[in-house]
Amino acid sequence: xxxxxxxxxxxxxxxxxxxxxxxxxxxxxxxxxxxxxxxxxxxxxxxxxxxxxxxxxxxxxxxxxxxxxxxxxxxxxxxxxxxxxxxxxxxxxxxxxxxxxxxxxxxxxxxxxxxxxxxxxxxxxxxxxxxxxxxxxxxxxxxxxxxxxxxxxxxxxxxxxxxxxxxxxxxxxxxxxxxxxxxxxxxxxxxxxxxxxxxxxxxxxxxxxxxxxxxxxxxxxxxxxxxxxxxxxxxxxxxxxx
Amino acid sequence: xxxxxxxxxxxxxxxxxxxxxxxxxxxxxxxxxxxxxxxxxxxxxxxxxxxxxxxxxxxxxxxxxxxxxxxxxxxxxxxxxxxxxxxxxxxxxxxxxxxxxxxxxxxxxxxxxxxxxxxxxxxxxxxxxxxxxxxxxxxxxxxxxxxxxxxxxxxxxxxxxxxxxxxxxxxxxxxxxxxxxxxx
Numbered sequence: 001x002x003x004x005x006x007x008x009x010x011x012x013x014x015x016x017x018x019x020x021x022x023x024x025x026x027x028x029x030x031x032x033x034x035x036x037x038x039x040x041x042x043x044x045x046x047x048x049x050x051x052x053x054x055x056x057x058x059x060x061x062x063x064x065x066x067x068x069x070x071x072x073x074x075x076x077x078x079x080x081x082x083x084x085x086x087x088x089x090x091x092x093x094x095x096x097x098x099x100x101x102x103x104x105x106x107x108x109x110x111x112x113x114x115x116x117x118x119x120x121x122x123x124x125x126x127x128x129x130x131x132x133x134x135x136x137x138x139x140x141x142x143x144x145x146x147x148x149x150x151x152x153x154x155x156x157x158x159x160x161x162x163x164x165x166x167x168x169x170x171x172x173x174x175x176x177x178x179x180x181x182x183x184x185x186x187x188x189x190x191x192x193x194x195x196x197x198x199x200x201x202x203x204x205x206x207x208x209x210x211x212x213x214x215x216x217x218x219x220x221x222x223x224x225x226x227x228x229x230x231x232x233x234x235x236x237x238x239x240x241x242x
Numbered sequence: 243x244x245x246x247x248x249x250x251x252x253x254x255x256x257x258x259x260x261x262x263x264x265x266x267x268x269x270x271x272x273x274x275x276x277x278x279x280x281x282x283x284x285x286x287x288x289x290x291x292x293x294x295x296x297x298x299x300x301x302x303x304x305x306x307x308x309x310x311x312x313x314x315x316x317x318x319x320x321x322x323x324x325x326x327x328x329x330x331x332x333x334x335x336x337x338x339x340x341x342x343x344x345x346x347x348x349x350x351x352x353x354x355x356x357x358x359x360x361x362x363x364x365x366x367x368x369x370x371x372x373x374x375x376x377x378x379x380x381x382x383x384x385x386x387x388x389x390x391x392x393x394x395x396x397x398x399x400x401x402x403x404x405x406x407x408x409x410x411x412x413x414x415x416x417x418x419x420x421x422x423x424x425x426x
Contacts (some may be wrong), residue, residue, distance in 0.1 A: 107313050
């Protein structure tokens, strides 16, 4: 493999006398101050090793899902096809893992290429819609048939609200685990998607309605809603800072 | 780094002393002020501190640190460019602030910096890491998270673009050897 042995562009000679000398003492004091300021719960969370941070994010979504299942689990469990439930939850769960991996990607890993970021974000936003568009899982429970007529809006708003309530704490947890608090745009996007997918996962365990139109308007929109909410939050914060 | 992870006293200072020049050089390129450069160097060390428990004993620290630095710099440049688009401020980030005055060198340096600034992020980074920092192609590939062949292609195209830019401004410190070196 070729090693750089010469500088035919003569760029290094131009660089060598470039004015890059800073006051190293003052610079180190600044670094030491910032390092010393890494205290408190938020600092403790983001200073964990990456496997631990991922573990916390995964345990959080599992804990919230179990809580939803135990407290407000869906009433049509006995008639819901188990394989369908398995791959609905599995798909959302795998997507959550992927999103959280990107959201918490350590700074010593190269930033993924734009095409990868766009592709994964599109997948995160689209999969819930694709799941919602599938034929009804069953029509064997009276509550499963609701939400497609006059009550479309009210049921959809109720589920969107429920999903968002679950999603917001997850967004906060993942944001606290992120080491780059001033985060780049793609980290914020995937943090929002983590929350949104957690909300949809919770809805899958809670809501007995199987009508595709309800799943699209009330469930799948939670991820999109979270992305918009997080985007709006950062936009407002940015304007205030200026 | 292992000493730092073990919270040994003085380890942060030792790490800082060892890498501050390298980081300052990397960050200074394309920055308008030394304060800006200093901020980015500090941010890099802070990110290193936060990631210290991920470091595996025996691993090489330099590629690790350089990847952090390139990510921090890229993010900063993008936010600057967004801010400029929002406020329609003129671009003030292509020339160094306080170069010692030597008309010929200063002018040559300015032209090269302007030409570098016209390259895409990925091409400019390859040229900075390979030619200016003297890293090998495999190291550059590791830092940028792309294949070896992609790095070589970017180096080749980057040189070609730089040469074209400099020919346009009638200052051409490049020659065919540069292209040939990057092609190997």
